[in-house]
Amino acid sequence: MTPDQMPQTGGYMAAAYIAAAVLLVAYTIILWRRGAAKAKR
Amino acid sequence: MTLVQRGRWVTVVSLLLLGGIYVRALVYTPTEIHQGLAQKIYYVHVPSAWSAMLAMGLMGVASILFLFLKDPRYDRFAAASAEVGTAFSLVMLTTGPLWAKPIWGTWWTWDARLTLTLMMFFMFVGYLVLRGAVSEPGLRARYSAVLGICGLVLLPFIHLSVYLFRTLHPAPIVLKPSAPSAPPAMVITLLSSFAVFTLLYIGFVMQRYAIGERSDDA
Amino acid sequence: MRHAWLVARKDLYLEFRSRTAITSALVFTALVLVVFEYGRDPTAVPTIALAPSILWVTFSFAGMLTLNRAFNAELENQALEGLLLAPISRTSLFWGKLVANLAFVAVVQVTGLLLFILFFDVPVWRVWAPLLTVMILATVGFIAVGTLFSAMVVRTRFAELMLPVLLLPFLLPPLIAAAEVTTMLLGGRPLSEVSGWLRLLAAYDVAFVTLATLLFPATVTE
Numbered sequence: 450m451t452p453d454q455m456p457q458t459g460g461y462m463a464a465a466y467i468a469a470a471v472l473l474v475a476y477t478i479i480l481w482r483r484g485a486a487k488a489k490r
Numbered sequence: 491m492t493l494v495q496r497g498r499w500v501t502v503v504s505l506l507l508l509g510g511i512y513v514r515a516l517v518y519t520p521t522e523i524h525q526g527l528a529q530k531i532y533y534v535h536v537p538s539a540w541s542a543m544l545a546m547g548l549m550g551v552a553s554i555l556f557l558f559l560k561d562p563r564y565d566r567f568a569a570a571s572a573e574v575g576t577a578f579s580l581v582m583l584t585t586g587p588l589w590a591k592p593i594w595g596t597w598w599t600w601d602a603r604l605t606l607t608l609m610m611f612f613m614f615v616g617y618l619v620l621r622g623a624v625s626e627p628g629l630r631a632r633y634s635a636v637l638g639i640c641g642l643v644l645l646p647f648i649h650l651s652v653y654l655f656r657t658l659h660p661a662p663i664v665l666k667p668s669a670p671s672a673p674p675a676m677v678i679t680l681l682s683s684f685a686v687f688t689l690l691y692i693g694f695v696m697q698r699y700a701i702g703e704r705s706d707d708a
Numbered sequence: 709m710r711h712a713w714l715v716a717r718k719d720l721y722l723e724f725r726s727r728t729a730i731t732s733a734l735v736f737t738a739l740v741l742v743v744f745e746y747g748r749d750p751t752a753v754p755t756i757a758l759a760p761s762i763l764w765v766t767f768s769f770a771g772m773l774t775l776n777r778a779f780n781a782e783l784e785n786q787a788l789e790g791l792l793l794a795p796i797s798r799t800s801l802f803w804g805k806l807v808a809n810l811a812f813v814a815v816v817q818v819t820g821l822l823l824f825i826l827f828f829d830v831p832v833w834r835v836w837a838p839l840l841t842v843m844i845l846a847t848v849g850f851i852a853v854g855t856l857f858s859a860m861v862v863r864t865r866f867a868e869l870m871l872p873v874l875l876l877p878f879l880l881p882p883l884i885a886a887a888e889v890t891t892m893l894l895g896g897r898p899l900s901e902v903s904g905w906l907r908l909l910a911a912y913d914v915a916f917v918t919l920a921t922l923l924f925p926a927t928v929t930e
Contacts, residue, residue, distance in 0.1 A: 468581075477694075483701050612873075620861075632926050648877065
């Protein structure tokens with residue numbers, strides 16, 4: 450296969466990388482806020 | 491520094507390193523020619539699966555230790571690991587189908603690995619649901635430990651049964667996503683990603699454990 | 709062990725007295741079979757292709773109904789509290805429940821199988837022994853886990869929902885193996901091919917019956 454015959458699958462890659470980043474950052478934020486809430490007591 | 495603060499540091503550092511992995515995977519690692527860019531999902535999907543399995547394994551071990559030693563810290567750790575495992579499972583279950591669709595032509599297939607990952611997710615969710623449904627801490631800890639141990643023992647059986655099934659009914663997959671003869675650059679990216687995801691697991695669990703400690707609502 | 713048998717007899721006796729659970733289980737089984745029969749196009753799909761799925765959907769429902777029945781009986785009568793006060797070991801208690809559940813599900817499954825043979829023209833007689841073996845092996849595994857979990861969920865909120873949710877992953881290996889073996893048996897495959905699956909089922913049973921026996925006391929300790 451030559452490079453120009455390579456399947457154009459970049460969209461999926463972008464979606465996956467973005468989804469993973471969003472999920473991990475979201476969980477980080479969730480934990481951060483729960484940690485802060487506990488400390489205020 | 492409190493545990494929460496140390497956990498946060500570890501997490502932030504890991505996320506920054508993850509950014510580094512992203513750059514490395516996207517820019518500095520060669521693209522696999524048969525799958526195109528989608529192959530790079532591998533560098534995120536496989537390590538997240540590893541973190542999820544690590545979470546499940548440690549949750550199981552902590553459950554066993556809790557039943558024998560009755561120390562609530564093990565229960566707290568198991569609960570933390572379960573929640574973190576759920577997060578990684580979600581990453582795994584999102585990135586997996588996004589990779590499968592362009593490569594295998596379908597979002598999902600009931601092969602050994604995918605079925606196992608889905609069942610792991612259900613087990614994490616079941617574990618958290620069980621904890622949510624029992625208010626008395628001692629009872630909750632014991633029940634969770636029972637479930638955790640059963641879950642751990644179950645994993646090899648799920649793998650075996652689906653694997654056995656699939657060797658009899660080979661799925662029409664021509665491309666093997668885990669390219670065995672990968673160039674060194676790819677291997678290094680993958681291994682670095684494993685390290686970062688492990689560190690991220692540690693950071694998350696530290697925070698979650700600390701949260702459980704303070705509220706004792708684990 | 710005598711205590712276990714007494715516990716089992718108590719459960720089964722209660723069951724025969726009321727007969728509601730077993731009746732509903734049998735009616736449900738018959739319904740499933742009827743739906744499958746009328747839901748297919750006889751010219752397009754031969755029964756034998758569907759047979760394993762039909763059988764195992766029916767059998768798994770039988771299992772879930774059994775566990776639900778046992779668990780509802782606990783809830784209503786608070787029987788568990790009473791039994792815990794009795795001078796019997798936790799292990800005997802578990803085995804008593806397990807035996808009662810197995811007996812109940814066996815009745816429903818055998819009836820289901822007979823109804824299946826009646827409704828569908830599938831040659832089961834040639835392979836009745838291995839078929840019965842796989843039925844027993846698969847069922848024992850998930851009923852053991854189900855009995856253990858029932859004891860736990862009884863004291864939780866949303867108990868009736870919890871049991872299937874928790875049990876789902878544990879049903880997978882027995883059902884995959886059972887469906888596969890049934891397909892092979894009805895398709896006339898040689899027994900040697902089936903042996904690998906039967907060993908997997910047996911290993912699963914040994915692992916989980918042992919585990920459930922060991923863990924049951926932890927679920928009922930005060």
